[in-house]
Amino acid sequence: MRAFADTMNGYFVDVGAAxxxxxxxxxxxxxxxxxxxxxxxxxxxxxxxxxxxxxxDHVVQAVVGARAGRAEFFEVDDGWLSTMDPVRAAAYEDEGRTVNSRVVDVTTLDSVLHSVGARAPIDLLKIDVEGTEPDVLAGLSFETWKPRVVVVETTTTTPRPGAANCDDLLRAHGYTHTLFDGCNGFYVAPGEPREFVEALSVPANVFDRYAPVIWFLQLDEDQRPPVRLAPRRLT
Structure with missing residues (x-):
């Protein structure tokens, strides 16, 4: 919100929207x-x-990977942690979570975007698919869609960046890594202005005057503070 505060009617693609x-x-x-x-x-x-x-908006119920085909998909508990990564699925099962597997059709991000007539450039591409984020990016034509900002989950089941590391691929396309927030990596496309890069180099904080929605929803309605859009300005 800080970086895009002046961008009205922008366009996003949210992979693993939940x-x-x-x-x-x-x-x-x-x-x-x-x-x-x-x-x-x-x-x-x-x-x-x-x-x-x-x-x-377009809501597409699909599993996205590097190429079209069929693959095993692991449904974990209530859906938040479902994954195509068998190692991660096994780890969740070891933790006592309920894991069910089924074979599903897999498509590519390119195919989904073409099928819905998505527009380019994409202002924000967010990917959170529990371990196979590099496969999602492998199925995207950067030259066609030109995402300005990519936010991608880069951790596994701990706060350390793990196997779902898209850094090399994104840097190969000229992206600058601006921030790791403990869970996600933030990347900005080449050619964006310095102020835009700086706005995505600092995590959400007290100067942004925001409250996490999970806290907000726990308050009785008459106790909830008014919601105002007041993103921090770095200048």
């Missing part, structure tokens, strides 16, 4: 700045909720 509110990266962009885009989510319950919450 809940339309909790931990959702694009909700404020949509609600406050009029953004539209594509939500990609394999879980049918999340997909239905996204369709209800964003009726003007």
């Amino acid at each position: 809940d339309p509110v909790l931990a959702n990266v694009v909700k404020n962009l949509s609600e406050h700045l009029g953004w539209t885009g594509v939500h990609i989510e394999p879980d049918p319950n999340f997909a239905d909720r996204l369709k209800n919450a964003y009726p003007g």
